[in-house]
Amino acid sequence: MSSADHFWLGKLNWDSIVFSSFLHNPSVSEAVASAAGSIVIFATLATLGLMTWYRVWGMLWSEWLTSTDHKKIGIMYIVFALVMLTRGLLEGMVMRAQQAAAPEGFLYADHFAQLFSTHGTIMVFFVAVPFLVGIINYVMPLQIGARDVAFPVLNQISLAVTVSSGLLMMISLVVGEFSTGGWSAYPPYTGADFSPGVGPDYWIWAIVFSGVGTTLTGINFTVTILKCRCPGMRPFRMPMFCWTALCSSILMIFALPPLSVAALMLGLDRYLDFHFFTNDLGGNMMNYANLFWLFGHPEVYLLVLPAYGVFSEVFSTFSAKRLYGYKSLVFATASIAVLSFTVWLHHFFTMGQSPTINIVFGIATMLIAVPTGVKVYDWMATMYRGRIRFTAPMIYAIGFLILFVVGGLTGVILANPTVDFQVHNTLFLVAHFHNVLIPGVLFGLLAGYNYWFPKAFGFRLNDKLGRLSAFLWIAGFMMTFLPLYGAGLLGMPRRSFSYMDLTFKPFMVVAFIGAMVILAALITIVVQLIVSVRNRNQNRVPVGDPWDGRSLEWSIPAPVPSYNFAQLPRVTERDAFTEAKEQGYAYQPPKVYRDIELPKNNSLGFILCVTSGVLMFALVWYMWWLALASALLILGAVIASSFRWESEQVISASEVQSDTERWLGLVKKSQAVDRDFENTPQNTGYAKLEH
Amino acid sequence: MEGNTAINNPSTNPGDTPGALHKDPDVAIFGFWVFMMSDLIFFGVVFAIYITMIGATAGGPGPRELFDFGSLFAQTMLLLTSSLTVGIATVTMKHQRSQASFLFWVVLTLVLGLGFLVLELYDFSAMAAKGGVPQRSGYLSAFFGLVPLHGLHVTFGCLWMLVLIAQIWCVGMVDIIKLRFLRLALFWHFLDLIWIGIFSVVYFGGWIYG
Amino acid sequence: MDWKVGSPVGFLQLSHPALEWRFFHLPRLTLVFLFFLPFLLSPGQVSAAESFLVPLGPIAQEQKTHFLWVIALTMVAIFPVFILVPVILIKYRRKKGHGIYAPKWESYGPLELMMWGVPFMVILVLSSMLWRATSRLDPYQAVEGVLPPIQMQVVGLDWKWLFIYPDLGIATVGELVIPVHTPVSMTLTSDTVMQSFLISALAGQIYVMPGMTTKLNFIASKTGETEGENTQFTGRGFADQKFTVSVRSEEEFHTWSEQVRAVGIELDTATYHRLAERSTRRKAHSELATAQMPAKAIYFTLPNLQLFRDIVMRYHSGKPLSIEEQPGTEKFGRSRDAVKDAQP
Incomplete structure (x- = not known):
């Protein structure tokens, strides 16, 4: 806290704006930074302009920003994740280009370091987490037959702080610089002495606030799954996806606090001269490593478990068969969740502890391979004696199955301290976790996106383009990351902005070409969305069951009415909807129509999004008056909202009745479609049973 | 578990309300338990850091120079008593005694909580006078990372109580207020529990091993 | 069914x-x-x-x-x-x-x-x-060998490694030379942020941290050249933080150490301070090396055999270490235009 800081503006001045560095030093590296900043500014202005032009503000406010509907919140999460994915992916491209162009290169070392720091932070906290939280938000309450999550306003608040910390990441592109300390932000490098700028502060606040959001989400989902299931939905009748969502939510509750503690302690070191992790006065950076990975490893499983859940649904639906080994899968999921807390030390085998400790953590790590292997075999057995349809979600799933075992193999390799001593911190490690996170997590989320899109919007995505995108992802992934295994084995450290040894060059060139293929895959996703929206009238599935689905979410119209179920279902079997179709009691009207109470719209989330964003920005730039003001506003808003007594709105029984009868009429008129024609306009969402 | 059942939590005594309870109160209470579980992990991690930092005084003042067990005893008594009073308030609510007697116990809890905070701040300033500031050493950083974290929780608890009192003044003892109070009481007991941990690990443990 | x-x-x-x-x-x-x-794709340069x-x-x-x-x-x-x-x-x-x-x-x-x-x-x-x-393969465990082990001390700096041969009274930067078939017993520390020391062809990596020491033991079974590096990101000069490792016969090693002693400059406090500044090996070489030293290495003689201990113990003085006294920070030593140091 230097006294030179301005009272109103804190550390902020004209030189903090990205364009100013470009004007001072017009180089390629600064040009790339300025271009990124411009994209953020123009994209924001263009979006705001278009929304004003089309006069959607009122609709946006009343239908989306203040909505407490889990479905809309889920969709907003996913939109946010896709925007962040685009940024993270472009950053990956630039890094690959730099390494392919090295030793000449075109980026400054510091710029490259900011790129890998934001890339990692964004991909983990602002792509993978919001994407999976979005999918769980949309799907899980439908699958367990609930009207909403347990705490709808809390859900909104989680979204609010996640988005505001994501926006903070975006602001760091334009104002000031981001941390250069990687996504794990190890002190003392990120401490005040070695990183005196605002970079690590951006990281700290983005992590702390999004961490709060994720923790609250975890609490919300856990309570929803444990307490809000529909009649008859016993734990062992829940779809597999709900089990993985439950385990993942429990991990959120337990794993996020260590991260928040680590980040806040780093903040105390930086802001108030504490000595948790400093070099002098008894600080101990090893504590940070322990805290960070005590979060970091469960985090990996937090991300991948819901993806396993999606794959379970996809394999079973597109093989038209029951999920093989359901109980095994549940047990495997739970044991992965438990084991994930016992392995964090494998992220620093090389810190000099005794071999006994390394052995214990090494073996614990390898043990996780057992339930994971069981899962892979179970999915194979699910396809065995099925009728496999190669739709886009299925292509992702198959790509995952093959590539994920490669990631599993390299995971087992890394679990051996002996080998880890060699390949730790090299590109081998980078290749490994991308191998787990891209085929494992991202493919799962994209498969889920293709799979549940018609449920959310009422029309199917173009499957041909979906498949193309999946193939491009698979090919792009292989070309980008398999060479990194090789370069890592040859000793190329991660986070190298350049290298002198030309041995690495061909690896980097191939990886760059692969990155271009991944970019093509992303563009295909965008094209697919545009094409599908344009052709939506031919692809509508109003009846709601485009894939011959097996769980409850397919038993209701698409898009889903705000109250989800006209009458809460009563479940007697696993694969409840398949059972209903086979027994002939699907598409039955409720015996009695009742009024349905739903949570009212609430502007608290939006207010918290803005105020927490301002608070974070003020903290980063040492604008104490603004920080205090926004903190008081947050407190005031929360207290004020606790004085709202009417939190419910009622949907009248007659409205529910007319909706439902219109839909049931449609069902009667619809032709049951054979699976051979599921990607043709004939498919209106009424599935013919498989025999 | 067969879906949402009627309000069956004996201690809420549902009555006429603005703000009907749309959900099983169990869900709200259970949700709060889960939140406390997460908070407990938060505390647990900070405790662990404190334990690893007990020796890291870097030549600065340590537990033996800094702790005032007389004041700590008083703080402990205040907090334990406040746990008792909040418990009595819960019982008063359960048996539908008068609103005044309920409020009496809540206000008493609030006063005890504030008394605890005053003593704690007094302790901190006494420590600072002896050179015990968090900037001095890793050990003191860990101390000031943990104990004020509890104090901050107590502060929020007090604020919560104030808000509840204001709300009771506005709308009376309606269901949703009862439910909120039940959670506050849980929270308050939880802070008591954390304090016992702080007392035994931070103060006693520090004194013995520091 | x-x-x-x-x-x-x-x-x-x-x-x-x-x-x-x-x-x-x-x-x-x-x-x-x-x-x-x-x-x-790589034409003969693998x-x-x-x-x-x-x-x-x-x-x-x-x-x-x-x-x-x-x-x-x-x-x-x-x-x-x-x-x-x-x-x-x-x-x-x-x-x-x-x-x-x-x-x-x-x-x-x-x-x-x-x-x-x-x-x-x-x-x-x-x-x-x-x-x-x-x-x-515990890196802390001494390696069995016929010959007595050679003791070494390694200090991680931004962005170079300092190798101290306490028994020989010499030190080098940018070049690590060891005799073949002789166990090497290293004690390592850092005088800046955390780094990770790796000579892949000889042994696995180990972290080095300020105020703490770690150990690494290995032995070379054939002569040859390889490269060692830091694998833990430490800032803009990180990618350049490499060094040549040369495994030589007993006699050659002896000759080499004599040469270092002959041409080395004194690693006194002032020189160490200049070396510990945030700079790449190349920059340090251009500032400190003399014409008799190889292109990539700097040779030193050791007036203070306790140097390593002093470096470690400075973090345990019980006094705060200001940013000006902390090697590796921008403010350590004289102010300099370090920004363009590591640009391609």
Whole structure:
């Protein structure tokens, strides 16, 4: 806290704006930074302009920003994740280009370091987490037959702080610089002495606030799954996806606090001269490593478990068969969740502890391979004696199955301290976790996106383009990351902005070409969305069951009415909807129509999004008056909202009745479609049973 | 578990309300338990850091120079008593005694909580006078990372109580207020529990091993 | 129940041999091809001498062997996936598939047992290997050798490594020379942020941290040159933080140490301060090295044999270390235009 800081503006001045560095030093590296900043500014202005032009503000406010509907919140999460994915992916491209162009290169070392720091932070906290939280938000309450999550306003608040910390990441592109300390932000490098700028502060606040959001989400989902299931939905009748969502939510509750503690302690070191992790006065950076990975490893499983859940649904639906080994899968999921807390030390085998400790953590790590292997075999057995349809979600799933075992193999390799001593911190490690996170997590989320899109919007995505995108992802992934295994084995450290040894060059060139293929895959996703929206009238599935689905979410119209179920279902079997179709009691009207109470719209989330964003920005730039003001506003808003007594709105029984009868009429008129024609306009969402 | 059942939590005594309870109160209470579980992990991690930092005084003042067990005893008594009073308030609510007697116990809890905070701040300033500031050493950083974290929780608890009192003044003892109070009481007991941990690990443990 | 479990390998029999070949081999061939593509592309310059895949000593050799064994054993569990996934996809594809359809088949005891049992057995074997290898290759454990070990002290600086030979009274930057067949016993620390010290061809890496020491023991079994590096990101000069490692015969090593002593400059406090500034090895070389020293190395003689201890103990003085006194920060030493240091 230097006294030179301005009272109103804190550390902020004209030189903090990205364009100013470009004007001072017009180089390629600064040009790339300025271009990124411009994209953020123009994209924001263009979006705001278009929304004003089309006069959607009122609709946006009343239908989306203040909505407490889990479905809309889920969709907003996913939109946010896709925007962040685009940024993270472009950053990956630039890094690959730099390494392919090295030793000449075109980026400054510091710029490259900011790129890998934001890339990692964004991909983990602002792509993978919001994407999976979005999918769980949309799907899980439908699958367990609930009207909403347990705490709808809390859900909104989680979204609010996640988005505001994501926006903070975006602001760091334009104002000031981001941390250069990687996504794990190890002190003392990120401490005040070695990183005196605002970079690590951006990281700290983005992590702390999004961490709060994720923790609250975890609490919300856990309570929803444990307490809000529909009649008859016993734990062992829940779809597999709900089990993985439950385990993942429990991990959120337990794993996020260590991260928040680590980040806040780093903040105390930086802001108030504490000595948790400093070099002098008894600080101990090893504590940070322990805290960070005590979060970091469960985090990996937090991300991948819901993806396993999606794959379970996809394999079973597109093989038209029951999920093989359901109980095994549940047990495997739970044991992965438990084991994930016992392995964090494998992220620093090389810190000099005794071999006994390394052995214990090494073996614990390898043990996780057992339930994971069981899962892979179970999915194979699910396809065995099925009728496999190669739709886009299925292509992702198959790509995952093959590539994920490669990631599993390299995971087992890394679990051996002996080998880890060699390949730790090299590109081998980078290749490994991308191998787990891209085929494992991202493919799962994209498969889920293709799979549940018609449920959310009422029309199917173009499957041909979906498949193309999946193939491009698979090919792009292989070309980008398999060479990194090789370069890592040859000793190329991660986070190298350049290298002198030309041995690495061909690896980097191939990886760059692969990155271009991944970019093509992303563009295909965008094209697919545009094409599908344009052709939506031919692809509508109003009846709601485009894939011959097996769980409850397919038993209701698409898009889903705000109250989800006209009458809460009563479940007697696993694969409840398949059972209903086979027994002939699907598409039955409720015996009695009742009024349905739903949570009212609430502007608290939006207010918290803005105020927490301002608070974070003020903290980063040492604008104490603004920080205090926004903190008081947050407190005031929360207290004020606790004085709202009417939190419910009622949907009248007659409205529910007319909706439902219109839909049931449609069902009667619809032709049951054979699976051979599921990607043709004939498919209106009424599935013919498989025999 | 067969879906949402009627309000069956004996201690809420549902009555006429603005703000009907749309959900099983169990869900709200259970949700709060889960939140406390997460908070407990938060505390647990900070405790662990404190334990690893007990020796890291870097030549600065340590537990033996800094702790005032007389004041700590008083703080402990205040907090334990406040746990008792909040418990009595819960019982008063359960048996539908008068609103005044309920409020009496809540206000008493609030006063005890504030008394605890005053003593704690007094302790901190006494420590600072002896050179015990968090900037001095890793050990003191860990101390000031943990104990004020509890104090901050107590502060929020007090604020919560104030808000509840204001709300009771506005709308009376309606269901949703009862439910909120039940959670506050849980929270308050939880802070008591954390304090016992702080007392035994931070103060006693520090004194013995520091 | 409209399904039966036939012979355990029954479903392996395919109806279209041509298809079978394609589906079997295409994905795997692509994988293999992609993996080796970069090797093919590099015209004769694959000099993997910096890797443990071309070991210069028994530790790296054992690490390599262990690495290959882990791959081989894990294959037991994952090879079936590579084979069976394409087979299942062909046989049970909806269009033109010829398999039985058993939509309600969801569990089969012996199969479940195999699914849990096989990976468990593999992990069991791997665990016992891990146990033995990890205890045997503990970097803290002295290596057995005929000759007495050579003691070394290593200090991580931004962005170079300082190698101290306390018994010889010399120190170097940018070049590590060790005698062959002699156990090397290193004690390491950092005088800046955390770094990770790796000489891949000889031994695994170990972190170095300020105010703390770690240990690394290894032995070289043949003469040759390789490269060592820091693998933990430490800022803009990080990518340049490499050094040459030269394993020489006893006599050559002796000659070399004499030469260092002859041409080395004194590593007194002032010189150490200049060396510890945030600069790349090249920059430090241009500032400190004399004409008699090699292009990439700086040689020192040691007036203070306690230098290493002093570096470690400075963090335990009980006094705060201001940013001006902390090597590796921008404010340490004189102010300088370090920004352009590491640009390409």
